[in-house]
Amino acid sequence: MMLKNTIDWSQVRWEDIWPATKDTLTMLGVSLFFTVIFGLLIGVVLFLTSRKQLLEQSVVYFFMSIVVNILRSVPFVILMILIMPMTKVLTGTTLGVQGTIPPLVVAAAPFFARLVETSLREVDRGVIEAAQAMGASRWDIVRRVMLLEARPGLVAGITITAVTLVSYTAMAGVIGGGGLGDLALRYGYQRFQLSVMIVTVLLLIILVQLLQMVGDHLVRRFSRK
Amino acid sequence: MAYDGWQEVIPLIELLDIRKTYGSSVEAVKNISLTIQKGEIFGIIGHSGAGKSTLLRCVNLLERPTSGSVKVGDVELTRLSTNQLQKERRRIGMIFQHFNLLSMATVRDNIAFPLELAKMPKAEIKQRVDELLKLVGLEQHASKYPAQLSGGQKQRVGIARALANNPDVLLCDEATSALDPQTTNAILSLLLDINQKLGITILLITHEMHVIRSICDRVAVIDGGEIVEMGDVLDVFLKPQHSITKDFVSQIADSFDPRELINTRSGRLVKINYVGEITYEPLLFNAVKSTEVQFTILQGTVSRMKNTPYGQLVIEFIGADGEIDKVLDELRAKGLEAGDLK
Numbered sequence: 001m002m003l004k005n006t007i008d009w010s011q012v013r014w015e016d017i018w019p020a021t022k023d024t025l026t027m028l029g030v031s032l033f034f035t036v037i038f039g040l041l042i043g044v045v046l047f048l049t050s051r052k053q054l055l056e057q058s059v060v061y062f063f064m065s066i067v068v069n070i071l072r073s074v075p076f077v078i079l080m081i082l083i084m085p086m087t088k089v090l091t092g093t094t095l096g097v098q099g100t101i102p103p104l105v106v107a108a109a110p111f112f113a114r115l116v117e118t119s120l121r122e123v124d125r126g127v128i129e130a131a132q133a134m135g136a137s138r139w140d141i142v143r144r145v146m147l148l149e150a151r152p153g154l155v156a157g158i159t160i161t162a163v164t165l166v167s168y169t170a171m172a173g174v175i176g177g178g179g180l181g182d183l184a185l186r187y188g189y190q191r192f193q194l195s196v197m198i199v200t201v202l203l204l205i206i207l208v209q210l211l212q213m214v215g216d217h218l219v220r221r222f223s224r225k
Numbered sequence: 226m227a228y229d230g231w232q233e234v235i236p237l238i239e240l241l242d243i244r245k246t247y248g249s250s251v252e253a254v255k256n257i258s259l260t261i262q263k264g265e266i267f268g269i270i271g272h273s274g275a276g277k278s279t280l281l282r283c284v285n286l287l288e289r290p291t292s293g294s295v296k297v298g299d300v301e302l303t304r305l306s307t308n309q310l311q312k313e314r315r316r317i318g319m320i321f322q323h324f325n326l327l328s329m330a331t332v333r334d335n336i337a338f339p340l341e342l343a344k345m346p347k348a349e350i351k352q353r354v355d356e357l358l359k360l361v362g363l364e365q366h367a368s369k370y371p372a373q374l375s376g377g378q379k380q381r382v383g384i385a386r387a388l389a390n391n392p393d394v395l396l397c398d399e400a401t402s403a404l405d406p407q408t409t410n411a412i413l414s415l416l417l418d419i420n421q422k423l424g425i426t427i428l429l430i431t432h433e434m435h436v437i438r439s440i441c442d443r444v445a446v447i448d449g450g451e452i453v454e455m456g457d458v459l460d461v462f463l464k465p466q467h468s469i470t471k472d473f474v475s476q477i478a479d480s481f482d483p484r485e486l487i488n489t490r491s492g493r494l495v496k497i498n499y500v501g502e503i504t505y506e507p508l509l510f511n512a513v514k515s516t517e518v519q520f521t522i523l524q525g526t527v528s529r530m531k532n533t534p535y536g537q538l539v540i541e542f543i544g545a546d547g548e549i550d551k552v553l554d555e556l557r558a559k560g561l562e563a564g565d566l567k
Contacts, residue, residue, distance in 0.1 A: 130325035133285055133396075134339040134386075135314035144338070148329050224328050224370040 011193045016183060021203055023097050024179035027169045028207075030097075031104035032162050038109040039161070040154075042068065043116025044142060050117075054128075054138050068110040076107050076168050080175055100177035104168050112161040119153025120146050152222045159215025163208050170204060180204055235263040237426050238284060238394060243293035245279050245450075253279040254290070255450040263393075266420050266427040268441035268458070270434065270473055276450035277430040281398055284428065285317045286310060298393060315343055318387030318425075322399035324379040326371040332382050333358070333367040339389045357385040361415065377408035384415065388425070395419070397429035401436060413439045417531075434476040438462060438530050446470045459530050463498055463537065483524045483539040483566060492541040493549055494523070494566040503560055504534035512555045518544035539566060 042064065048054050049061040074082065080103040084094045091098040123146050131145045147154070170181025180200045188197025238261035245254040254276045261267045271277040282288035283295060286302055295302045300313055326335050336357050340350045358364045361381040371379055380400060387395055397416070401409040417440045420427050431437065437444050437458055445455040446469055453467045465471045487494060499508075504527060513520060525538035542549045553563045 124325070124328070126321060126323050126325035127327060129287060130319070130321060130386075131338075131342075133287060133314060133317070133319040134342055134390075135311040136342050137308075137311055140342055144341075145327065149327060151329055222329070224372050 007195045007198070008193070009195050011187070011195050012199050013196075016187075017180075017196075017199060017203070020178065020180050020183045020200070024166070024169050024181070024204075024207070026097050027100050027104065027172065027177070027179055028162065028165055031101050031108065031165055031169075032158070034101070034105040035108040035112050035161060035165065036158060038105060039112030040116055042109060042113035043120065044146075046113060046117045047120040047146075048138075048142070054141065068113055071106060071110040072114070076103070076171050077174055079103055079107050080172065095176045096178050099175075100169065100172040100179075104165060104172065107168060108161055108165050111164060112157060115157030115160060116150075116154060119150040119157060122153055123149045152219050155215060155218045155222055159212060159219070162211045162215070166204060166208055166211070236260045237263040237298060238428060239294075239296040240280075240283065241294045241296070243280065243283050243290045243295070245276075245283060245288060246291045252450055254283065256293075257447075257450075257452055258293075259445060259452065259455075261394075261426060261428055263426055264420075264424055265442045266417070266429070266440050268437040268444045269428070269430045269447055270432065270437055270444060271430070271447035272432060272469075275447045277447050278398060280447065281396055281428065281430045284394075284396055285314050285319060315339065315390045316392050317394045317396060318390070318392035319396040319398065320380065320383040320387050320400045322402050324371070324376075324383045324403075326379060326382055326386075328371050331368050331370055332363060332374070335371070335382055336385045336389060339386060343390055353389065354385075357389060360388070360419075361385045375408070376404050377411060380404065380408075380412050381415070384412075384419070388419065388423070393426060395425050395427045397427060397431075399431060400429065402431065402433070409433075409436070410439070416440055434462075434473045437473075438477060440531060442531065446473065459500060459533055459535065462530060463500070463535065478526070481524060486523055486539075486541075487566065490523070490541050492521070492543040493546070495540050495542060495549075495553065495563055496566045497538045497540060497556065498536070498562040499560065500533060500535045501560070502534070504536050506559075508556060508559050508561065509540070512552045512559075516544065516548045516552060518542055518548050518552050 046061065046064055046068070049057040049064070051058070071079070080100075083103055083106055087094050087099055087102040090102050093099045127149060128141055128145055131141050136145070169177070169179050170184070173179060173182030173185045176182070180203055184197050184200040187193040188200065238259075240257060240259045243254055243257045244252070246252050257280060269277045269280065279288055283290045284297065286295065290303070293303075297313070297317060302310060302313060305313060327338065330338070333354055336354045337350050340353060345353070358367055361384055363378060363381050363385070366374060366378060371382065374382070383400075395416075400416075401412050404412060413436060416427060419425055420440070429436065429441070441458050443456065444458045444461050445452045446461070446467060447453065448467075448469045454461060454465070454470045461470060462474055465474045483494070509520065520543070521541045523539045523541055525536065527534070527536040529535070542552065556563050
């Protein structure tokens with residue numbers, strides 16, 4: 001009853017909401033793309049340099065691990081502000097969709113890298129040994145054995161990362177990143193337009209649901225066990 | 226006589242003074258030297274932790290020995306660079322207890338994997354994989370994933386994959402230990418077939434005497450990282466010297482000790498061993514025919530070791546001692562071993 005009195009659905013301006021949705025999807029898509037590339041790279045190196053692995057290098061592992069931990073421990077909102085100079089150099093701006101991509105990638109790549117490392121650890125050592133016995137080089141083993149065998153885990157990791165990125169893009173609204181989060185903050189919070197807040201949150205919920213469903217479906221399709 | 230697949234003795238694998246230590250105190254393999262001949266099936270038997278797995282992995286340098294040299298064919302593997310070693314490993318196939326197949330690849334892709342590593346053209350790969358599928362009897366299962374196969378089928382995929390690059394040697398790491406007895410026998414006869422038809426030398430490790438008896442020509446018994454006994458399977462099996470060897474032999478022998486009968490039987494108890502074609506001749510009957518001596522078989526095995534028939538009997542002879550001696554002499558003259566049971 002309370003809600004009916006306070007919510008004014010006429011405040012929902014769809015001509016604002018659709019571009020914001022598009023912005024969110026763009027931020028998500030582009031940042032996910034770079035996150036997967038960098039995260040995969042960092043994750044593979046982390047795994048290979050860790051103890052008892054093919055390229056065991058405790059010093060390299062130690063420093064990479066520390067950098068990853070640091071990036072993961074800084075709250076996203078603060079990280080975004082901290083790396084603004086770098087963002088400016090890379091994209092020419094710290095605002096809008098472009099300005100949010102670098103902080104999104106810097107925040108999500110270390111997170112995804114740890115997920116990559118974990119799923120590579122799940123790969124049966126026996127299979128790697130068999131590949132070595134067949135004369136596979138380390139590169140062959142990474143590319144043809146590890147990444148293949150870890151595929152379900154990697155897809156699950158990408159799904160989790162994508163969902164995390166959705167919430168990061170919403171936070172990006174704080175520094176003028178645009179997108180649904182920005183809309184929810186400016187209209188919903190600052191102007192008390194509860195209806196806008198509800199619509200944007202609903203859209204975010206739908207987005208996350210879709211991502212999770214697609215991800216789960218792909219994991220099932222790739223699973224052979 | 227035991228190796229009927231080949232005449233000439235050509236060393237194929239030469240392990241010289243292999244030592245493998247972990248850390249400063251654990252000595253997994255202590256100074257083992259071993260020569261495997263071309264064309265034979267050589268078995269290494271030992272309990273878990275005896276060092277057999279480490280020793281096998283030293284052959285293709287999955288484990289690099291702490292000291293010693295490994296030669297396969299004319300190539301000293303221990304001197305090769307990483308790149309050269311990767312090439313040489315293609316001549317050494319290996320199968321594993323837990324199969325170690327790519328779970329995310331089909332049977333076909335699993336078998337194609339070593340060929341892709343060797344950069345064989347696609348059309349040739351397809352043809353070769355078809356041959357291999359036929360060889361191991363899995364034509365029907367080419368597009369299945371390992372999880373859809375039984376243990377025996379998985380090991381067949383493992384064997385096809387190991388043979389893909391036409392290796393000279395096949396290393397078998399407890400290849401049948403995860404299989405039930407029936408499947409074990411099917412895999413063993415496949416291995417024997419491969420050895421005889423393709424002339425591939427097989428070096429296997431196992432903890433089952435049954436495996437050794439079924440297909441091996443020679444055997445080494447390993448304990449505490451050392452070879453405690455080695456020889457033709459038949460000799461080791463019929464006359465085990467070391468207590469560990471006796472342990473393994475008893476795995477497949479009758480657990481009943483005939484010496485328990487000595488005090489309860491009135492006749493003379495004699496143990497008889499024989500090997501070869503005489504197994505199938507009526508020697509006992511012929512020997513007693515002209516005498517008054519009677520006999521009863523108290524315990525016995527008549528079987529085959531790989532392709533060689535043999536028998537081991539405990540017999541009670543009833544009659545005059547002099548006559549029994551005459552019977553025994555006649556049996557010995559025919560090539561049997563006979564001695565009083567003590």
